[in-house]
Amino acid sequence: MQCPETARCLPAYIVDELVPSERETFEAHLLGCGECSAELASFEGVKNALHAWSDAPLPASAAAHTAAPAPASAPVRTPLAAAARPAL
Numbered sequence: 889m890q891c892p893e894t895a896r897c898l899p900a901y902i903v904d905e906l907v908p909s910e911r912e913t914f915e916a917h918l919l920g921c922g923e924c925s926a927e928l929a930s931f932e933g934v935k936n937a938l939h940a941w942s943d944a945p946l947p948a949s950a951a952a953h954t955a956a957p958a959p960a961s962a963p964v965r966t967p968l969a970a971a972a973r974p975a976l
């Protein structure tokens with residue numbers, strides 16, 4: 889990563905947190921910078937893969953497993969902070 893704009897603006901651009909003037913400036917930069925364009929394309933590929941993954945249906949065995957209620961005999965988990973706190 890050599891282009892300083894990649895680190896400075898690309899993460900904010902991807903999550904749409906640039907103000908409009910910064911966005912316009914960065915989009916103009918994208919047109920002329922192969923490094924930033926390539927980085928953006930790779931992030932878009934990951935985002936699309938994650939989106940496709942989240943839309944995939946669960947296998948029937950996994951869906952049945954996640955729909956089952958916890959057994960009544962399941963132990964109640966105590967938060968670590970509460971367990972470590974001394975009794976007063």
Ligand SMILES: [Zn+2]
Nearest residue numbers: 891893921924
């Ligand atoms: Zn760049």
